[in-house]
Amino acid sequence: xxxxxxxxxxxxxxxxxxxxxxxxxxxxxxxxxxxxxxxxxxxxxxxxxxxxxxxxxxxxxxxxxxxxxxxxxxxxxxxxxxxxxxxxxxxxxxxxxxxxxxxxxxxxxxxxxxxxxxxxxxxxxxxxxxxxxxxxxxxxxxxxxxxxxxxxxxxxxxxxxxxxxxxxxxxxxxxxx
Numbered sequence: 121x122x123x124x125x126x127x128x129x130x131x132x133x134x135x136x137x138x139x140x141x142x143x144x145x146x147x148x149x150x151x152x153x154x155x156x157x158x159x160x161x162x163x164x165x166x167x168x169x170x171x172x173x174x175x176x177x178x179x180x181x182x183x184x185x186x187x188x189x190x191x192x193x194x195x196x197x198x199x200x201x202x203x204x205x206x207x208x209x210x211x212x213x214x215x216x217x218x219x220x221x222x223x224x225x226x227x228x229x230x231x232x233x234x235x236x237x238x239x240x241x242x243x244x245x246x247x248x249x250x251x252x253x254x255x256x257x258x259x260x261x262x263x264x265x266x267x268x269x270x271x272x273x274x275x276x277x278x279x280x281x282x283x284x285x286x287x288x289x290x291x292x293x294x295x296x297x
Contacts, residue, residue, distance in 0.1 A: 123177060123180045125181070141283070153168055160187060169195050190227070229260075242255075247272065
């Protein structure tokens with residue numbers, strides 16, 4: 121069985137968010153647990169991700185939203201723990217006008233490719249990161265890219281519900297990894 125680690129962005133992805141819905145529906149999905157969702161501490165989030173990967177019974181698939189996409193880029197440079205793949209949804213641009221100040225510790229994105237298969241998913245109207253920014257990150261990280269249309273930050277406010285199309289993207293990533 122494939123194991124998944126859910127990595128919400130700041131705020132923690134409430135019950136209406138597709139990440140929370142997937143987690144509720146699938147016992148193989150576990151959420152990483154940093155000390156604070158509302159005031160992300162970079163070092164704490166790195167440690168929480170490391171702990172979640174260590175606790176996984178096999179190399180997991182990381183399912184990240186927003187700030188956690190940047191977290192993964194940092195973590196995979198300092199950890200050698202095996203990961204099967206990563207779904208990176210709504211990658212935020214630290215230079216955007218709405219990027220929160222508390223997230224600036226995550227902003228200096230390491231250069232180079234990710235060391236595992238990955239898929240960046242973006243929308244055409246994300247206020248936290250443009251399609252062009254997502255395309256640049258996908259190129260840098262060696263990730264495939266999927267543009268899903270006009271769905272804002274691809275969060276609970278996007279009206280995606282269980283987001284079966286996103287789950288199909290995740291299944292495709294897992295089958296190719």
